Amino acid sequence: MKRYLLLLVFVLAANFSFSQSKVTLKGYVVRPFGEYTVGDTVTVYGTRKNINTGMVQYYIRSPFGEYRYFNEDRISLLGNDLDFWENVWMENRAETINKKGWERGLRQELIEDAMDYYSQALNNNMVLQDDMLYDYIYQLIYSIHPLSMLKDRASDFSLVILNSTEHIAFSFDNGMIVLTTGLIASTESENELNLILGQCIAHAVLEHNLVNLNEVIRAERRARIWGTVAALAAATAMAADEVNNGVLHDYSLAADFGMSVYFLSSQVLDNLGAGYSSEQQLMAKRTAAKFMDEHPQVNFFDDQAYLNTIASAVSITAWQEYQLKNYSYAQVLALKLADARMASDIDYLLLSRIQRRKSNEMLSNQLALEYLQTARKMALDPLPELDKEEGLVYARLQQHEKSKAAYLKYRDSLLELKEKGKNVDAELRMINQYLQRNLGQDAAAMLKTDLDPD
Template sequence: MKFKFFLSVLLFVSFQTMANKTTYSFWTQKWIENSSANANQEGYQEALSNHNWHYKNRKILHESAQDYLQQLELQEVFFIDPELEDYLYQLIYQIHPKEFPDQQNIHLNIKMIKSVVPEVFSFANGTIIISTGMLSLLQSEDELIAVLAREIAHLSLDHNIEAYTALQTKKTISSIIGTGVYIASTVNSMDKGDSFWEADYLGSFYGAGSELLSYGLLSALGVGYNRTRTYEADEIAQEWMMENQRNPYALVQVIRRLQFFESKHRGTNLALDENRFFITNRFENILKKKKYNLEPSKIQLMPLDINYDTNISDCLMINSKLLVSEEIYSEAIPYLNRSIKSNWVSGESYLLKAIAMRHTKYSESDNRAILSLLEKAKENASTDLPWIWSEEGLIHLRLKEDNDALNAFVKFEEYFSEEQSDTAFWAQKMIAKLKKRINL
């Protein structure tokens, strides 16, 4: 009799649990679990009414985030690509297709920034920021979805609001943002010399990132999650991936990539902040949880996804351009190879690879390969790329082909002939040297 009673109770609880999981969406269920609400419609509505929504703090963080975004726009750090942006919107609304509770006042929005550092974070108002470095570091759509699901987990559980401290005010946050923007403006006003880099480098986060992406500034905006909240978002994203039949190893592969990036760039301008990323043990935190049933032997870096690389091809090119402008040539080449192998490649990707190879390769066969890349750049150019001729001239000089070098520099100089720029003066100087050398 006792056994039957126990079995009845067990079945009732099981059915109730199943009902709860089918009644609510994945994200609503996670909010219920986090807020300890009763798993029934009346309990959920009551929890919404009684939950402490911290409206004052929420308003401060919303307004501060808007101020920060406006400053980013003034600094021209956003990477504008409507096609890629639309692709990202499609993904975030696949992950979270329904509205957030009205009390949260969250409206999903996504923006890209020009930064070779792999960054992704979100503000309390629902704006997700992802860098060209992060998009380029990832190698599949599932990896990108896992990253976006983590940010949506932070938003769903109001981690930004929880991370807010009573010491912060609108005034102190504005002061922190102002300091970061001042230093970033100083960095971005530095003359980079060659106009080829100017439009994309000025306003990039490579030099300014130490301030605009600093842990202190982002913490003031509610993005300073502790390790517990970081792990919680990881685990929720992992559950969403598995429940929606996505690659269950995608998230751990992303964390593994971040670990590789961190170890490679430790002590440099590209170093990841441990206080923000908590790289140590994050990989193991997911791997060791029995409920995910992940097998270590199956965790491997997957082959490149051509469809994904096609979607982010221009992002790969821009990220490579930032690396080349900072003379980090060897790291630019793998990204350029991905851009070139995709189904959508621009002439600029070939040109950038030629520039990177010129600085890292020296044999005659390498120089011939660079000339071939420059021909590909001409064939695939959708805009004027006069720097193809300056690169051709330099390679022909290496090969002691003075006449070909002269022809290339003449074309380069003609393009800039109306400018009184360093670029035009340099081309004129090269032409004069070559004419003297070949007795013209």
């Protein structure tokens, strides 16, 4: 009866009620040690592995208040059904939490950091909007860590995907995982992404943000981070307005002007506690790799299905790399989708643009035209950029009549957009000037610029 009662106590403890100040396990003594004899019950406040013997040791408090580690051969745990991540926490964080407490004030600051980061990213158009991709990655996250984390309050994992070519992933103490489209696009399999997610989860479980936090500079740090973001956002908005003036479809997001570089800079990550040390990175990688070795069943997509799921991140990253003049890598990403028959009309438009940037050979220009023809067949809605791109390619191919026809069609689309209040004046002016030079004076005089209604 006594053992079943103790088992019930353990089950309650294993639920990790967050109203308690300490998370513990229960066990009974099977070999005497210290002041304990066989049959005594003990509270286990943490675990570790002996670096010399590899034996598990339990962190026990003596009746006199002294804490010491004792080998597992002296204690039998009651109902020890902790999962992988609970064992990681008990081995790496339990001793510190029992010594220092939950440090709730600092954790609250970290929660506010996470919310500030998300709101600033959202306000600056940094956050990818793709419900299908988010839902898929959430499934992966909860396949890896299905339970709430062991924190001072119930905490579950959440996800933010930033539009950025940077290859970065990190997490906050409250479980908010930050990935970039560039990092997702660089992965070749679900297993690669699972390893990245496992590392982010490990950082949160091991509480590396809290470990790295410097309480003394927090107030100054927060003002410095988001004050700089406000100034940078204003400059970015001006640059985006200038570049996108007249551009109908373009993935030159704020990331292309340095916003994402700042959001993911070492300065910001260090001040958020996410500037992980080499030792912390290695620990997270080893923990994630061990989890994947022990739980291979969390991989459930083959490479083809995986690419289909992350295709939006690949497409956006390809456009961003193109805007950053990284044409070869942009082409690699776009062709990855095309070769797998997963490219959209926008992806084929990009392939045509890249082809023009990389070569002026006849075969290359013909391939660019083929990409455009494929894009036009796939397009579900009008895509005026296809007309402009065709005009450029036909001009290269010395098919001038087709080039003029494409530009005239593009001009009609611009006029329709202008009537709807879109700012396409710069683009319309450029097309008008081209047509005036190439259609002859009489035909050009018949065209209205519509730039000045008076």
